[in-house]
Amino acid sequence: MALLPTLPGAGPRRGSMPLPIKHQLVRASAVDELDSPPSSPEVGSHAGVSPAGGRGPYKVMLLGESGVGKTALAAIFGGLKGSVHHEEESTEDSYERRFCVDDEEVILILYDIWDQADPGGWMQESCLQTGDAFLMVFSVTDRRSFTRVPPIILRLRAGCPRSDPPIILVGNKSDLARSREVSREESRSLAVMMNCKHIETSAALHHNTEELFEGVVRQIRLRHHRREAAEGLAKEGAGGRRESLTKKAKRFLSSLVPRNGRFFKQRSKSCNDLSVL
Ligand SMILES: Nc1nc2c(ncn2[C@@H]2O[C@H](COP(=O)(O)OP(=O)(O)OP(=O)(O)O)[C@@H](O)[C@H]2O)c(=O)[nH]1
Ligand SMILES: [Mg+2]
Numbered sequence: 001m002a003l004l005p006t007l008p009g010a011g012p013r014r015g016s017m018p019l020p021i022k023h024q025l026v027r028a029s030a031v032d033e034l035d036s037p038p039s040s041p042e043v044g045s046h047a048g049v050s051p052a053g054g055r056g057p058y059k060v061m062l063l064g065e066s067g068v069g070k071t072a073l074a075a076i077f078g079g080l081k082g083s084v085h086h087e088e089e090s091t092e093d094s095y096e097r098r099f100c101v102d103d104e105e106v107i108l109i110l111y112d113i114w115d116q117a118d119p120g121g122w123m124q125e126s127c128l129q130t131g132d133a134f135l136m137v138f139s140v141t142d143r144r145s146f147t148r149v150p151p152i153i154l155r156l157r158a159g160c161p162r163s164d165p166p167i168i169l170v171g172n173k174s175d176l177a178r179s180r181e182v183s184r185e186e187s188r189s190l191a192v193m194m195n196c197k198h199i200e201t202s203a204a205l206h207h208n209t210e211e212l213f214e215g216v217v218r219q220i221r222l223r224h225h226r227r228e229a230a231e232g233l234a235k236e237g238a239g240g241r242r243e244s245l246t247k248k249a250k251r252f253l254s255s256l257v258p259r260n261g262r263f264f265k266q267r268s269k270s271c272n273d274l275s276v277l
Contacts, residue, residue: 056107057096058220061127063114063152064137065145069172072203073137074112077213101217108217120155128159133166133216138187140171140200141179146187153194166219167196168274170212175202192268199274215274222277 062070078095096109111131115123128134134156138145153167169191171182184200191198197219201208236246270276 055105058106058108058132058217059130060108060110060133060135060216061114061131062110062112062135062137063127063156064135064170065139065142065148066116068137068139068142068145069201069203070112070114070137073135073170073172073201073209073212074110076203076206076209077110097213099213101214101221104221106217108213110213125159128156129161131160131165132162133168133220135168135170135212135216136196137170137172138182139173140182140184140187141173141176143181146182146190149190150194153196164223166216166223167194168212168216168219169194169196169198171198171200172203174200174207175204188268188271191271195267197274198271211274218275219277226277 062074064070074092074095077097078092079097093113094109094111096107098105098107100106111127113123114127115121118124136149136153136156138149140146149169156165156167169187171184171187173179187200188198197215199208199212199215201212203209232246
């Protein structure tokens, strides 16, 4: 992941630096969204298409129980040193970064604001409503944090205005092999069952962390392209598209749905691949 030169409102930033007002998750706007959900869930930023189109800014939410490593991961994203041992304590709750993924620039804002103390409360709900993608973090050394995952994902799927939000199940603290309580196979099976992606990370060793941040960008983009392809098909249905573009869209869509009833098997295989849907 190549970092680009810092620009105003871009590049690694501490959460204490004010976000451009359009990026802020402020109580008033979140309440507005809760009060009046979008009439069409597939338009505007609610479809995962940010106001800036395919390049963001995208809002990514860290979810998960206390102590699983959300802040450690956020600090790595924000470029802080000593992020795990708190040599430099992170008290920030959002980080904005502009970087290149697959030779394309993107702006991503990572929010570390999930409030376990208030299940179903305003902050949790606005997180679920506002995010363009979600990192569902648990600790592989803490089974309790793993058992809390399904209800959160179910709430997310029920409450999120987007029809298929990108969700990545993140098993953090993979470096602590001796204290492991959740096997890789077990968490992968849960990811397949809950229809989300899966990755194991170690914030302590920075293992798979860049893969995670790049992966979430790819997951957002893939949905963006799928939507564009579907729109192309819809237009063609109305008689307004060129043949070549239609064929392209059809090929793309058919590649997303494996044939011959092998869907579950294939999904299990691709669950760890964050560069495919
Ligand atoms: N060994 C190891 N320790 C980690 C890892 N990630 C986080 N930690 C440690 O786990 C503890 C909790 O990490 P945090 O990042 O504060 O966890 P959190 O999810 O933000 O917790 P809350 O803010 O309470 O919700 C800290 O002592 C971290 O140093 C990891 O990958 N490996
Ligand atoms: Mg924290």
